[in-house]
Amino acid sequence: ATQLSAASLEALSGVAVPSYDRSRVTAGIVHFGVGGFHRAHQAKVIDDLLSQGVADDWGICGVGVMPSDKRMRDVLEAQDHLYTLVEKHADGELTARVIGSIVDYLYAPDDPEAVIERMADPSIRIVSLTVTEGGYNINQVTGEFQLDDARVAHDLTSDAPETVFGLVVEALRRRRDRGITPFTVMSCDNLQNNGEVARHAFTAFAHAKDADLAAWIDDNVLFPNSMVDRITPVTTDADRAEIARQFGIDDAWPVVCEPFFQWVLQDRFTDGRPPYQDAGVEVVDDVEPYEFIKLRLLNSSHQGLCYFGYLMGYRYAHDATQDPLISEFLLAYMNIDATPTLKPVPGLDIETYKPQLIERFSNPGIRDTVARLCAESSDRIPKWLLPVVRDQLAMPEPHVQFAAAIVASWARYAEGVDEQGEPIDVVDRLKERVMAAAQRYPDDKHGFLRDEELFGNLVDEPVFVEAYDRVLSSLQEVGARETLRMLLAAA
Numbered sequence: 001a002t003q004l005s006a007a008s009l010e011a012l013s014g015v016a017v018p019s020y021d022r023s024r025v026t027a028g029i030v031h032f033g034v035g036g037f038h039r040a041h042q043a044k045v046i047d048d049l050l051s052q053g054v055a056d057d058w059g060i061c062g063v064g065v066m067p068s069d070k071r072m073r074d075v076l077e078a079q080d081h082l083y084t085l086v087e088k089h090a091d092g093e094l095t096a097r098v099i100g101s102i103v104d105y106l107y108a109p110d111d112p113e114a115v116i117e118r119m120a121d122p123s124i125r126i127v128s129l130t131v132t133e134g135g136y137n138i139n140q141v142t143g144e145f146q147l148d149d150a151r152v153a154h155d156l157t158s159d160a161p162e163t164v165f166g167l168v169v170e171a172l173r174r175r176r177d178r179g180i181t182p183f184t185v186m187s188c189d190n191l192q193n194n195g196e197v198a199r200h201a202f203t204a205f206a207h208a209k210d211a212d213l214a215a216w217i218d219d220n221v222l223f224p225n226s227m228v229d230r231i232t233p234v235t236t237d238a239d240r241a242e243i244a245r246q247f248g249i250d251d252a253w254p255v256v257c258e259p260f261f262q263w264v265l266q267d268r269f270t271d272g273r274p275p276y277q278d279a280g281v282e283v284v285d286d287v288e289p290y291e292f293i294k295l296r297l298l299n300s301s302h303q304g305l306c307y308f309g310y311l312m313g314y315r316y317a318h319d320a321t322q323d324p325l326i327s328e329f330l331l332a333y334m335n336i337d338a339t340p341t342l343k344p345v346p347g348l349d350i351e352t353y354k355p356q357l358i359e360r361f362s363n364p365g366i367r368d369t370v371a372r373l374c375a376e377s378s379d380r381i382p383k384w385l386l387p388v389v390r391d392q393l394a395m396p397e398p399h400v401q402f403a404a405a406i407v408a409s410w411a412r413y414a415e416g417v418d419e420q421g422e423p424i425d426v427v428d429r430l431k432e433r434v435m436a437a438a439q440r441y442p443d444d445k446h447g448f449l450r451d452e453e454l455f456g457n458l459v460d461e462p463v464f465v466e467a468y469d470r471v472l473s474s475l476q477e478v479g480a481r482e483t484l485r486m487l488l489a490a491a
């Protein structure tokens with residue numbers, strides 16, 4: 001295999017390489033958190049636009065702030081910032097292309113001043129982030145930015161900042177002082193209202209440092225919300241070997257992902273943006289209706305497959321989804337319970353989206369685990385699934401049988417013993433409480449539902465409770481497989 005670099009591109013065959021002159025591309029975006037997802041998603045979009053010749057001044061300068069990012073610095077440097085993006089199709093086929101949109105990479109601990117000055121430069125008009133959900137440093141319970149975090153506390157007094165907050169806020173200060181329009185701060189992390197979360201974090205940090213600067217940021221910087229979607233698992237050695245074998249590329253850190261791609265982005269930019277809409281990005285005024293659809297269809301369906309799937313013996317999401325009983329159950333949940341609660345959004349055809357989800361979940365290349373989907377249920381079910389139940393119950397003829405079945409399957413799973421009598425490793429911050437409540441069945445039939453923090457007053461809703469009872473007793477008596485048969489026959 002050929003070691004990937006600018007000089008070796010010509011030698012590659014069977015893989016698309018940048019068709020544009022990379023020497024003409026300059027950075028307009030600084031990105032924090034160059035991991036798998038950024039390289040499968042935003043960097044791919046810029047690569048598309050560069051191929052169309054419409055974004056020469058929107059190249060990406062990556063920045064790493066974590067010790068683990070040293071490796072990304074070294075890999076990208078050795079490969080002229082090129083890497084291979086491989087889409088894994090459901091039939092096992094792989095398609096590969098070399099992405100050229102990252103033109104520079106700075107490892108902040110090497111030289112924080114260089115990172116700040118790069119962002120202070122007027123050529124940079126967007127600072128984007130995929131620093132993980134935890135990277136926003138927000139306390140889960142209070143919702144407040146954590147000023148007592150050790151690295152944040154360091155940055156509040158130091159001239160050599162270590163965190164994204166210290167670096168970005170100092171760059172904004174210099175732009176203000178030099179009369180340069182501030183850049184947009186664009187979060188692409190998987191958080192509801194990610195722009196608002198970012199605004200809260202950066203202004204809270206700035207406020208602790210300099211109240212005038214915080215007020216200026218609040219008045220002048222924009223933080224668009226976005227909804228991002230593309231399953232991008234961690235790159236494995238098996239992926240590297242396969243890419244060398246199939247495509248003849250020796251890439252130290254390629255990226256693998258599913259073919260599906262979605263990015264819905266709020267159109268709020270301080271100083272321009274690339275023509276994202278030309279590369280399949282949905283640029284909209286309001287992201288919320290799209291988030292709504294994603295949570296009630298994609299995320300809730302994950303819960304629909306994981307407990308039933310686990311009880312039926314499946315350990316991978318694709319194996320579970322390939323069982324027709326499960327895929328039909330998910331479609332029934334989506335069509336009958338969830339869809340009537342959704343508001344139509346322009347440009348998103350729900351009737352295509354639903355079967356496409358089944359296809360995505362069935363993709364054997366992704367190897368998503370059922371255990372991952374079952375984890376932290378008490379954070380997920382109330383946020384994703386129960387809003388469907390509540391909206392349905394407010395309708396004249398409510399349909400909640402499938403949503404109730406999902407809740408009942410969680411209750412059965414939370415008993416902590418599978419249908420063969422083997423223990424289940426329940427992972428949940430409320431593990432003890434939910435397991436104890438689930439285990440009181442059948443002496444206390446509704447003990448599980450009576451947890452108000454999770455379910456509100458659902459236990460007082462006869463339509464819901466009746467459906468829940470029927471499924472839970474069926475799960476106990478005849479098991480998950482027969483219960484799904486019963487539910488689908490009745491639908």
Ligand code: NAD
Nearest residue numbers: 033034035036037066130131132133135189190230231232
């Ligand atoms: P990754 O582990 O490959 O990369 C994460 C990057 O974030 C690394 O560069 C890491 O150094 C950096 N980072 C972590 N904590 C940080 C902090 N406190 N401050 C600054 N940088 C920090 O992970 P990934 O797959 O690229 O996912 C990153 C994020 O992208 C996810 O947490 C999620 O919000 C979003 N996302 C991922 C996927 C996916 O399928 N992987 C899908 C949608 C959205």
